[in-house]
Amino acid sequence: MKPLKASEVETQRQHPRFKLPLKVLLGKRQYLAADWSVGGVAINHPGADLQPGQTVELELQFPLSNYSISNRFLGVVKYVRPDLKRAGIEFTDVTMEQTSLLRFMIDKYLAGDLHQAEDVVAFMHRDPKAKARKASGGEMKASNLRSSVSFLQRLLGGLLVFCLLSGALSYLGYSMYQRLFIFQPKSSFISADLIPVVAPEGGLVSAVMEGTQIQNGDLIAALTGDDGSVYEIHSQCDCELVGLKPQLGDFYRDGQQLASLYSPVLEPYLVVRVKFNDLFQLEQGTSVRVTMLDGTQIELPPLAGNVGGDRLDPTSLQSVLDVHLPLPAEVASRQIGEPVMVTFDTFSITAFKVQNWAAQARQEAVSAWDALLTLVQK
16 A cells, blocks of 8 residues: 655645754664754765765664664755765655654654653554664663662662661660660679688698598698698588699698688679779669670679678778679589679669659649549539
């Protein structure tokens, strides 16, 4: 079927020209349009093979963001201006469908609607001679690469800001928590009520026990005096030797302590040395965590009451109090005398106080409201 031709009036009309994006493909060469209209197109830097009056077949490519529309036209070269590096081509044998496509693209360019490809695709379905294609080769790859890089930059920037804010807020929260609720004493160590072993007379150690475990009545050590007298020292309990053990040949004076014995009946305890002006922080319900030398952590029961010490000097705020706290049975006798790190956490106490204050305030508000209602009713 012979395609419809544009009317004679339409062909002879002086069409307005627009400097809008358009690529023109002539043979194997591609040109950028200087301007174009429904009636023709002017191209920049034409090749030397173009001559006025020459009939040419050209392909118009309308570039979008990541999509392009193309259509083939017939035309005749109207002029070639080497001095202006410009040539003009008039469309010939233009069908109504091609004219509609040109008007459609001009309207869409001027309206700024070409970021939406749906309308263009719908128009292509109405014009079977036009064809739509993806941007070819490097254009499509470059567009996708720019989009991917931009997205990754935004994503990485957002993640970086999120990590920095999270780290800053975490550090701030941890610092505030440490300052408000955490208290660590000057020093702490594990102790127990040990049984001292003393020399009954002065002399040199001539015999000593093997190992550290000893039964009731076993020989602990023997001393030989200056006159040759031998004094034996025997255990009075089923105990364990802790600390240093006397060595053969050591000299001890009368009454000097040779060793210390620990009885399982006597449980070890924690000695916490606290300044007098810090004592008020150790209230009933305060959580206690003990960190041993090997890194083991032990959670002790919350304080059962306000603590005190056996070395209290009310006249000096610099006095140091020895606070004794019970330890669980798994603490070994070999750990007696070891320094430990003790941490008191008062958060639960503060939360309990706030809860009590809120309950008391609520109760007082209810009482005040009831009193006000009673007064109004009277």
